[in-house]
Amino acid sequence: xxxxxxxxxxxxxxxxxxxxxxxxxxxxxxxxxxxxxxxxxxxxxxxxxxxxxxxxxxxxxxxxxxxxxxxxxxxxxxxxxxxxxxxxxxxxxxxxxxxxxxxxxxxxxxxxxxxxxxxxxxxxxxxxxxxxxxxxxxxxxxxxxxxxxxxxxxxxxxxxxxxxxxxxxxxxxxxxxxxxxxxxxxxxxxxxxxxxxxxxxxxxxxxxxxxxxxxxxxxxxxxxxxxxxxxxxxxxxxxxxxxxxxxxxxxxxxxxxxxxxxxxxxxxxxxxx
Amino acid sequence: xxxxxxxxxxxxxxxxxxxxxxxxxxxxxxxxxxxxxxxxxxxxxxxxxxxxxxxxxxxxxxxxxxxxxxxxxxxxxxxxxxxxxxxxxxxxxxxxxxxxxxxxxxxxxxxxxxxxxxxxxxxxxxxxxxxxxxxxxxxxxxxxxxxxxxxxxxxxxxxxxxxxxxxxxxxxxxxxxxxxxxxxxxxxxxxxxxxxxxxxxxxxxxxxxxxxxxxxxxxxxxxxxxxxxxxxxxxxxxxxxxxxxxxxxxxxxxxxxxxxxxxxxxxxxxxxxxxxxxxxxxxxxxxxxxxxxxxxxxxxxxxxxxxxxxxxxxx
Amino acid sequence: xxxxxxxxxxxxxxxxxxxxxxxxxxxxxxxxxxxxxxxxxxxxxxxxxxxxxxxxxxxxxxxxxxxxxxxxxxxxxxxxxxxxxxxxxxxxxxxxxxxxxxxxxxxxxxxxxxxxxxxxxxxxxxxxxxxxxxxxxxxxxxxxxxxxxxxxxxxxxxxxxxxxxxxxxxxxxxxxxxxxxxxxxxxxxxxxxxxxxxxxxxxxxxxxxxxxxxxxxxxxxxxxxxxxxxxxxxxxxxxxxxxxxxxxxxxxxxxxxxxxxxxxxxxxxxxxxxxxxxxxxxxxxxxxxxxxxxxxxxxxxxxxxxxxxxxxxxxxxxxxxxxxxxxxxxxxxxxxxxxxxxxxxxxxxxxxxxxxxxxxxxxxxxxxxxxxxx
Numbered sequence: 011x012x013x014x015x016x017x018x019x020x021x022x023x024x025x026x027x028x029x030x031x032x033x034x035x036x037x038x039x040x041x042x043x044x045x046x047x048x049x050x051x052x053x054x055x056x057x058x059x060x061x062x063x064x065x066x067x068x069x070x071x072x073x074x075x076x077x078x079x080x081x082x083x084x085x086x087x088x089x090x091x092x093x094x095x096x097x098x099x100x101x102x103x104x105x106x107x108x109x110x111x112x113x114x115x116x117x118x119x120x121x122x123x124x125x126x127x128x129x130x131x132x133x134x135x136x137x138x139x140x141x142x143x144x145x146x147x148x149x150x151x152x153x154x155x156x157x158x159x160x161x162x163x164x165x166x167x168x169x170x171x172x173x174x175x176x177x178x179x180x181x182x183x184x185x186x187x188x189x190x191x192x193x194x195x196x197x198x199x200x201x202x203x204x205x206x207x208x209x210x211x212x213x214x215x216x217x218x219x220x221x222x223x224x225x226x227x228x229x230x231x232x233x234x235x236x237x238x239x240x241x242x243x244x245x246x247x248x249x250x251x252x253x254x255x256x257x258x259x260x261x262x263x264x265x266x267x268x269x270x271x272x273x274x275x276x277x278x279x280x281x282x283x
Numbered sequence: 284x285x286x287x288x289x290x291x292x293x294x295x296x297x298x299x300x301x302x303x304x305x306x307x308x309x310x311x312x313x314x315x316x317x318x319x320x321x322x323x324x325x326x327x328x329x330x331x332x333x334x335x336x337x338x339x340x341x342x343x344x345x346x347x348x349x350x351x352x353x354x355x356x357x358x359x360x361x362x363x364x365x366x367x368x369x370x371x372x373x374x375x376x377x378x379x380x381x382x383x384x385x386x387x388x389x390x391x392x393x394x395x396x397x398x399x400x401x402x403x404x405x406x407x408x409x410x411x412x413x414x415x416x417x418x419x420x421x422x423x424x425x426x427x428x429x430x431x432x433x434x435x436x437x438x439x440x441x442x443x444x445x446x447x448x449x450x451x452x453x454x455x456x457x458x459x460x461x462x463x464x465x466x467x468x469x470x471x472x473x474x475x476x477x478x479x480x481x482x483x484x485x486x487x488x489x490x491x492x493x494x495x496x497x498x499x500x501x502x503x504x505x506x507x508x509x510x511x512x513x514x515x516x517x518x519x520x521x522x523x524x525x526x527x528x529x530x531x532x533x534x535x536x537x538x539x540x541x542x543x544x545x546x547x548x549x550x551x552x553x554x555x556x557x558x559x560x561x562x563x564x565x566x567x568x569x570x571x572x573x574x575x576x577x578x579x580x581x582x583x584x585x586x587x588x589x590x591x592x593x594x595x596x597x598x
Numbered sequence: 599x600x601x602x603x604x605x606x607x608x609x610x611x612x613x614x615x616x617x618x619x620x621x622x623x624x625x626x627x628x629x630x631x632x633x634x635x636x637x638x639x640x641x642x643x644x645x646x647x648x649x650x651x652x653x654x655x656x657x658x659x660x661x662x663x664x665x666x667x668x669x670x671x672x673x674x675x676x677x678x679x680x681x682x683x684x685x686x687x688x689x690x691x692x693x694x695x696x697x698x699x700x701x702x703x704x705x706x707x708x709x710x711x712x713x714x715x716x717x718x719x720x721x722x723x724x725x726x727x728x729x730x731x732x733x734x735x736x737x738x739x740x741x742x743x744x745x746x747x748x749x750x751x752x753x754x755x756x757x758x759x760x761x762x763x764x765x766x767x768x769x770x771x772x773x774x775x776x777x778x779x780x781x782x783x784x785x786x787x788x789x790x791x792x793x794x795x796x797x798x799x800x801x802x803x804x805x806x807x808x809x810x811x812x813x814x815x816x817x818x819x820x821x822x823x824x825x826x827x828x829x830x831x832x833x834x835x836x837x838x839x840x841x842x843x844x845x846x847x848x849x850x851x852x853x854x855x856x857x858x859x860x861x862x863x864x865x866x867x868x869x870x871x872x873x874x875x876x877x878x879x880x881x882x883x884x885x886x887x888x889x890x891x892x893x894x895x896x897x898x899x900x901x902x903x904x905x906x907x908x909x910x911x912x913x914x915x916x917x918x919x920x921x922x923x924x925x926x927x928x929x930x931x932x933x934x935x936x937x938x939x940x941x942x943x944x945x946x947x948x949x950x951x952x953x954x955x956x957x958x959x960x961x962x963x964x965x966x967x968x969x970x971x972x
Binding site for chain 1: 634636768771772868869871872873874876877878880881884885888889891892893895896898899900902915
Binding site: 111 | 327330332351352353354355361364369385390423
């Protein structure tokens with residue numbers, strides 16, 4: 011069965027629906043948050059240092075950009091990917107889409123695509139604006155390399171987190187956003203910081219960080235985490251392509267699992283029973 | 284077309300449908316039952332949206348739970364209210380057709396045609412949120428027929444419609460049935476379903492109580508305990524004659540020209556009325572029932588199942 | 599023809615007093631929310647920290663008790679030896695040695711006592727935790743009354759500030775987003791306002807739904823914890839040092855409940871789709887704290903000091919922009935209410951909470967009052 015056309019149709023339908031004031035406002039806020047914060051911080055430090063931007067700001071600016079863009083990308087993914095099934099059940103449109111041949115899979119894939127497009131779109135705009143600010147105000151070295159690297163990392167982040175949250179959305183349905191947020195904080199952040207533990211390697215963040223480090227060099231400020239300390243926690247670096255493969259493989263595996271769940275699970279709105 | 288063998292669906296400890304055996308050939312069917320009787324659960328089982336806890340469902344000879352491509356031949360109009368604030372009727376129906384695998388241009392053409400057929404051409408580019416209830420109902424049917432299905436399943440299609448809307452809906456359904464296409468019409472209102480002249484599937488408490496033709500249903504109703512309001516030129520004489528010849532339970536007069544008679548077998552009264560009119564010259568102006576016909580039908584069926592009445596149409 | 603009165607039948611029985619009508623909405627909302635297994639589990643999880651905190655109370659009380667007894671015994675021995683030496687005209691060398699030994703023991707005990715150990719551990723491990731040093735100092739002072747008073751308040755403050763504040767984000771995120779958005783979507787306003795229920799009664803009724811859960815996950819466990827702490831103490835005299843804590847708990851709960859519930863309900867009232875309300879709820883916390891974290895990094899850059907170092911945390915920019923984070927604002931209020939910061943240090947965060955609450959309630963009232971489309 012051809013799922014591509016229906017999936018693309020779902021993606022376009024979702025994007026079209028997103029042209030509401032609410033969603034546009036959310037998107038604009040998410041796009042502007044990283045460059046605005048970065049600009050304020052650069053100008054603030056310049057003001058505090060009597061008109062001179064501290065040299066450390068150059069060192070920190072890439073980390074700040076990555077951190078701020080990551081925040082908005084993850085929030086965007088939480089909004090777009092987790093409620094894939096619940097939004098249909100809440101909107102009472104599930105029966106309409108699920109009663110199509112392959113409708114469940116098409117909707118799952120289409121919503122996944124839509125969340126990737128929107129989240130990566132936000133990351134692209136925010137990262138581009140941040141790198142332009144870094145170049146104009148801080149005259150950083152190799153801005154193109156940083157921009158390309160950030161785009162690669164956030165594109166892969168959009169793919170894998172979208173797959174992860176979409177799968178969570180098929181399992182936990184009503185509390186998917188809550189579980190997604192709890193997963194990020196509990197697993198990816200807290201458990202991911204356990205030193206010398208296998209669990210480190212299982213976090214999405216670890217692989218994306220390594221891809222970032224592999225493509226743009228050590229971008230963490232030394233005060234926050236010198237590379238030696240980082241290596242003590244996370245072990246020696248693998249080749250970047252291995253991490254890319256892991257991310258892509260995990261995306262495919264998560265999507266396959268999500269499809270299995272959405273096809274095999276009975277979703278019924280309360281009104282229908 | 285549809286086969287159900289001992290199908291039971293449990294929602295944890297609640298029974299959705301209970302041990303249903305059914306073999307439906309192509310045709311028009313009215314799935315009739317009170318609210319919460321299991322109609323929607325039965326439809327979801329037929330469509331493969333639910334997996335039976337016990338038993339087996341076959342749609343066009345295959346298990347719909349395992350083969351969603353069967354849905355290509357089905358058009359479903361659920362009872363649920365759907366409304367997108369910024370999406371027009373045409374966009375929505377186009378999207379629904381695209382989910383069947385049609386390309387955008389073909390889907391749009393089909394969507395336009397079906398909306399046109401339902402009389403929504405003038406409003407197809409408006410946001411669905413601005414539609415009236417009747418317009419939304421028609422848009423829902425348009426999405427169900429746009430891909431030209433072999434079997435159309437409508438769940439409570441008359442909900443919220445005004446008299447004009449009901450008339451138009453009935454006309455559409457009759458036309459659909461006249462084209463020799465299959466139709467399953469789920470409702471809790473007997474006369475709405477009756478208008479399409481289908482075979483009946485009577486479901487209550489998750490059990491299929493009876494199935495049969497409209498004639499058979501009328502027979503059940505005629506044999507049911509009934510309350511009749513009769514308006515005539517001489518109600519006292521007429522009531523006297525009925526008491527002498529029929530098994531009436533009570534008589535209550537209403538003004539000078541009407542009375543309400545409770546009978547155990549309405550058919551007896553119906554059979555007597557023409558001869559009384561002829562012999563005694565009493566003019567009968569109105570005979571109506573004060574009962575909810577569906578309630579009467581189901582209470583009769585339950586009494587038949589309990590052995591309190593003759594089996595009649597129930598086989 | 600007799601005309602039968604089939605119209606409205608007056609209710610002759612006693613009605614709910616007007617000022618309690620909101621309770622009907624709250625009661626129904628709580629019952630509905632409590633049907634969710636997730637909410638039940640979250641509430642259960644919210645009680646788990648009292649096990650850990652209860653154990654800490656036990657250890658602290660034990661440390662205070664044991665140290666006090668051992669110290670008292672040593673001091674009594676020294677006093678006794680001194681008396682013996684004073685009485686004797688020609689003191690034996692051994693007695694002087696014993697006194698010297700006892701004095702050494704006391705000094706060593708004071709250096710290595712459990713209290714000192716706790717204070718050192720707290721001082722080292724929790725250097726980044728607000729007011730940890732103050733509590734370490736209090737413990738090091740060695741006065742049971744001061745230690746108990748400071749330790750208990752500090753423990754309750756951290757109980758509110760860390761596990762409960764984090765779980766609050768998730769529990770409110772589970773309960774509140776659909777409370778008003780669903781009513782807007784289903785146009786249930788028509789049903790509510792067709793009854794003798796005013797806008798404020800509706801708002802209060804809805805606000806109290808998450809508030810009930812918050813009380814269940816903060817106030818009640820804290821009061822139970824207080825009771826456990828009292829039971830773990832040697833005698834009821836501890837009440838003399840700690841009588842104020844239940845009142846502080848209640849005030850801290852109010853400071854936590856009102857702003858968070860107002861924001862959550864306001865967000866819910868802005869949309870028909872609960873997922874937007876959920877998203878906005880998380881975004882408020884994440885973006886706010888993210889912005890604060892970025893400001894802190896800029897201070898790290900300017901001061902050339904590590905993140906969370908005392909220099910960075912006391913930097914004026916970091917302090918001024920701390921109110922960007924709702925989490926920090928709540929922290930300011932709790933720190934003040936548990937007596938670990940002055941009003942001058944906390945007023946900004948508390949003012950932000952007051953402003954947010956007023957604005958949220960204003961928006962909420964406006965949304966609820968706006969004409970309902972049929």
